[in-house]
Amino acid sequence: MAGLERAFTITAAVEPAIEVGPTPLGERRLIPITGGTVAGPRLSGIILPGGTDYQLVRDAGLAEIHARYVIETPNGARIYVENTGIRRGPPDLVARLRRGEAVDAAQIYFRTVPRFEASAPEHAWLMRSLFLCTGTRHPDRVVLDVYEVT
Numbered sequence: 001m002a003g004l005e006r007a008f009t010i011t012a013a014v015e016p017a018i019e020v021g022p023t024p025l026g027e028r029r030l031i032p033i034t035g036g037t038v039a040g041p042r043l044s045g046i047i048l049p050g051g052t053d054y055q056l057v058r059d060a061g062l063a064e065i066h067a068r069y070v071i072e073t074p075n076g077a078r079i080y081v082e083n084t085g086i087r088r089g090p091p092d093l094v095a096r097l098r099r100g101e102a103v104d105a106a107q108i109y110f111r112t113v114p115r116f117e118a119s120a121p122e123h124a125w126l127m128r129s130l131f132l133c134t135g136t137r138h139p140d141r142v143v144l145d146v147y148e149v150t
Contacts, residue, residue, distance in 0.1 A: 002149055002150060003149075003150045004132065004147040004148070004149060004150065005147060005148045005150050006040065006041065006145065006146075006147055007040055007041070007042040007043065007131065007146045007147060007148045008038055008039060008040025008041070008042050008043040008044070008146050009038070009039055009040050009143065009144065009145050009146065010036065010037075010038050010047065010071075010133075010142075010143070010144040010146060011036050011037050011038075011039075011047075011141055011142075011143050011144075012033050012035075012036040012047050012051070012067075012069065012141060012142045012143075012144070013033070013034045013035045013036045013047070013140060013141050014031050014032065014033055014034065014053065014140065014141060014142055015031065015032040015034055016031075016100070017029040017030065017031045017055075017098075018030040018031070018032070025056060026056045026057050026058045026059075026064075027056070027057040028054075028055070028056055028057075029054075029055040029056075029057065029063075030052050030053070030054055030055070031052065031053040031055065032051075032052055033047060033049070033050070033051030033052060033053060033067065033069045034049050035047050035048070035049050036141065038071050040146070042125075042148070043071070043073070043123075043126075044073065044074060045071045045072050045073040045074060045079075046071070046072050047069055047070070047071060048069070048070045048071075048072055048078075050069070050070070051067065051068055051069025051070065051081075052067070052068060052069075053065060053066075053067040053142070054066045054067070054068075059091075060091035060094060060095070061088050061089055061090060061091045061094050062086060062087075062088045063086065063087045063088070063094070064084075064085075064086055065083070065084065065085050065086060065087060065112060066082070066083070066084045067081070067082070067083045067084075067112075068080075068081065068082050068083075069081050069083075073120075073123070075120075077118065077119070077120035077122070077123055078118075078119075079116055079117065079118045079123055079126060080116065080117040080118075081114055081115070081116055082114070082115045083112045083113070083114040083115075083133065083144070084112060084113055084114075084115075085110070085111050085112025085113055085133070085135070086109070086110075086111065086112075087108060087109065087110040087135065087137065088108070088109045089103075089107055089108040089109060090107065093107050093108060094108070097137050100139040101139065102138065102139060103137070105136040105137075108136075108137070110134065110135035110136065110137065111132065111133065111134060111135065112132075112133040112135060112144065113130070113131065113132060113133070114131050114133060114144075114146065116131075129148050129149060130148075130149040131146055131147060131148055131149065132146075132147050132149060133145060133146050133147070134147075
């Protein structure tokens with residue numbers, strides 16, 4: 001039977017959303033990722049500036065998420081991350097999140113599936129397993145607890 005093993009936590013600093021507006025597919029938003037940290041038993045490092053969280057808000061309570069960014073480890077190795085998932089919750093709480101207000105994380109379903117690319121041999125393990133994240137959105141950051149599927 002498969003299980004989950006905590007691998008690390010990503011804390012990504014974010015700026016206010018760039019609102020593209022309503023499209024035929026939903027409301028498009030881009031959230032700049034300006035930095036952050038990675039810490040945990042399996043990986044540590046920093047989030048380099050320049051990433052973006054591309055969101056498509058399908059309805060008042062559901063957002064599709066596709067974030068792309070780079071982790072740099074203490075020895076200078078770089079790991080490319082594509083993290084896809086969903087965030088949903090009661091429309092009133094989601095509206096508060098969008099306004100930059102704090103919301104109880106237990107009231108919001110925020111799950112993602114990250115994929116990693118690494119050239120350094122010591123980080124090849126990231127490309128040989130599947131991972132799941134539980135997320136928490138704060139006004140100025142996103143915190144992702146990353147678990148390896150065992």
